[in-house]
Amino acid sequence: MDNPVVAPSRVVTLHYTLTDASGRTLDDSKSRRQPLDYLHGHGNLFPALEAAMLGAEPGERVTATLAAAEAYGERDEALVSESPRSAFGGDTPLEPGHRFQAQGPEGPRTVTLVSVADSHVVVDANHPLAGKELSYALEIEEVREATRAELAKGHPLPPGTSHTEVEDRKQS
Template identity: 45%
Template sequence: MTITKDKVVSMHYTVKNTSGDVIDTSEGRDPLMYMQGHRNIIPGLENALEGKAAGDKVEATIEPAQAYGEVVEELIQEVPRSAFEGVETLEVGMNFQAQSEQGPVNVVITKVEDDKVTVDGNHPLAGQTLEFNVEVVEIRDATEEEIAHGHAHGVGGHQH
C-alpha cells in the first residue's frame, strides 16, 4: 500500500531549520498520524510523501511557499500598550489573540517599548525553509468517519 488520498499515515519525523536546529521531532513519542490529501500537514511534505510505502525514509527540503508561507509584513504591527488592558507585564515572546477583519489572529510580542508594543501575526515558521527526515511507519485506509471529518482519528477512534 502506498500513500495516496484518503490514506492514514503514521510516521516518525524530525524537522530542522537550515541552520540544523531541531524545530520538532517525534523521537521518543508515538508516530504522528495524518490523513493524506486533507491538508493535515504542510503541502510540501504531503507532496514529498505521495506514493511512498511503509518503511520508506524520506528527506525533503520544503521552501516557505510550500510550508508556512512567506513573512507578510502587514501582519507585523506596532500597537499602543493600552491595547493590552489588564495585562501588567508584557514581554517578548508572549502570545495573544487579536481580533481582525478576518476574525481572530494569534500574535506574538516581538518588541516592547514604553508605550508601544510590536506584534507579529505570522506563523512562527513563516519565511523558513524546513528540512524533514521522515520514516513512514504504517499506512491504512481512512474510515468513512475520518474522511467525513477530514482528519485521522487515533487509537480508539474519535478524539476531539
C-alpha cells in the first residue's frame, strides 16, 4: 500500500485522549501505553469520530468534538429508577457510584447506583457519558489493509492470528 490513509476496511492504530467540555481528561491511551486498533467503517467507533479521521495518514493528529447525540446519546431520565433495597440482597454493600449489570427489557445493561436509603435505591441506566459533549485528540500511528479474517469478523484480530487459525476456532 503506497499511501496508507484512513479509509474503509483498513485497520487503524491510534492513540487518543478523551476530554469533557471543561477540558478534564476522561481517558488517555498513552498513559496505559496501549494504542487502540479498530477496523474503519465497521461500526467499531462513533461514526462522527470515523468521519473526522477519514483520509488521515500515519503521524497525523486529528481532533474531533462530538455532541452528546454523536457519542453516547442524550440523557434519558426514564432510565433513572427506584427499586426496593431488598432486591439487592441484605449482604450486598451498596454505595453510590457502584456500577453493576442488571437485566433490562432489552437484555443486560450496566447501571450506576445513584443513592441508597433504608427502603430503596435509585439506579441510573444511562451511560455515564450520556448527555456530554466529548473531545478526542487522536494521533494516527499506523494504517494497514485488513485481512480477510478481520473483514469477516468486523474488527482487528490479535497480531499473528491467521485466517486459518480463525477458521480452525470456528470449527472446534
